[in-house]
Amino acid sequence: MRRSFEDFSAEVFRRRDVEIEKRKKQRAIITYLAPLAICLTLFFSTVVVMPQLLKGGSGAFDSDDDIMDGENSDNQGDVTDKGEDKIYPIAISYITVYTEQGRRVYSNAEDVWDVFLYVEDYPDAFIYSGEAPDTPMGAYYKVMVCLRDGTVHYYLLDNLTDDEIVSGFEHLLDSMDTQ
Amino acid sequence: MDNGASSYRRFLNGEEGAFEEIMLKYRDGLTFFIGGFVRDIMTAEDIAIDVFTYLLLNPKKYDFSVSLKTYLYMLGRSRALDHLRSRKRRMTVDISELENELADRESLEDSVLADERSRAVNRALGALPEKMRTVLYLIYFEELSYEETARVMKLNRKQVDNLLYRAKARFRLIIGEEGVQWI
Structure with a gap:
């Protein structure tokens, strides 16, 4: 209906x-x-x-790591491998070191080299991304490295005493400041 | 006569009752028109409901460039043809449903077609091909203009002229057999 x-x-x-x-x-x-x-x-x-x-990633200087194996590098003017089987990247745009006073940016290749030298002294270092954990001296031990291919990498020194971290970075920062 | 445009404007201004006026005015004619395609009053009514629902839901789509009646018939024809395309060819009809269908059809005819002569003419229209039937129905029963008929049928004015000429010639033959005088 x-x-x-x-x-x-x-x-x-x-x-x-x-x-x-x-x-x-x-x-x-x-x-x-x-x-x-x-x-x-x-x-x-x-x-x-x-x-x-x-x-x-077993460490910042792991030879398997993309940053360190030179895949992202043009290899021009390579920094020497310091007698070991490692090729260090030079295609670094800048690095940022976090300090209590704020972040400090370094773009000099020598500065970058210094950072790597420093990190290499501590084989327990590994790539880290995220906030730095609270420590008495806090932000000193977080390093950000920006490669020219646009990737960003953080380096954190782990398993170190605060004194080691502080002294190491103070030395590093002092050396950078004097350049 | 604004063919529902003023009611529609009031509806757009928030007066929902105005939409009921439109439905009251065009429901039977639209259902009857759609029924000419689908040959089933219940289905035609269902499609007519869809047409009004579409109008309710998409008020901005009608831009007043044609009369509201023309717009409704355009939607009705389009949906009826869609329905015919999708309908299965085989249909089973219950006898009681068929009786209801005939009763409904007569009731709708009474509503839309005022006199016996109109009904006889309409029955004769049923013998015509779909396009000829539609052009005659829209112009002589719904009193749409040639331009409006062209819009509803998605033809141009010249095509409507030609179609109407051929439809009238064919219709005269049929109506003559039925004994109804055609003016």
């Missing part, structure tokens, strides 16, 4: 409401699920993937 006008009209408005609800749900999916997906991606990359990567 045909609908009465009242039923016809009610059906039109009912379908309108159903469609509006459907659109709201679609909008909600875009509004809430998309950011959720981004958050999950960030969470997994930070909490799951990054630690795996960090565990994989």
